[in-house]
Amino acid sequence: MYYATPEWMDKQIPEWMWSRYEILIYSYNKPLPTYYDPKTTALIGFSAGGLDVLKNYRKDYAFVGLIDPSTRDKYTAIEYGANTHMMYNHRNWGKSNKSLRNVASQINKTGGDAKYVELPHKDIPKQFFNTYFYE
Numbered sequence: 001m002y003y004a005t006p007e008w009m010d011k012q013i014p015e016w017m018w019s020r021y022e023i024l025i026y027s028y029n030k031p032l033p034t035y036y037d038p039k040t041t042a043l044i045g046f047s048a049g050g051l052d053v054l055k056n057y058r059k060d061y062a063f064v065g066l067i068d069p070s071t072r073d074k075y076t077a078i079e080y081g082a083n084t085h086m087m088y089n090h091r092n093w094g095k096s097n098k099s100l101r102n103v104a105s106q107i108n109k110t111g112g113d114a115k116y117v118e119l120p121h122k123d124i125p126k127q128f129f130n131t132y133f134y135e
Helices: 006-012 049-055 100-109 121-132
Strands: 042-046 063-067 084-088 113-116
Touching: 006 121, 042 049, 049 063, 063 121, 084 100, 084 121, 100 113
Parallel strands: 042 063, 063 084, 084 113
Antiparallel strands: none
């Protein structure tokens, strides 16, 4: 989305998180750094950034977050783990992103947690961080 810049995402993250976590925000479709240890790293993507997360998914990440993500059919075959958390509203996507509910179902079937929320697309990141990361 046009508004979902790194600066905008910065504002969606609760203030207290900045002093507790090292947070790096990357633009969609940029290469992810390889120098982080997955066992201590959270990989989180919003909207089209969900494709970057799904493409790089591994069960050994400490936390994998998908925030109303773009998806593809091929990601319905992944065996997700308990490290995977998704918050989504398929109604935000109209007739596009047809595999979203199937990916959510696969996450729930294979050990992760996918939650449907009745929120506009731009309101889901703040809800996601307040749900999965708390003081």
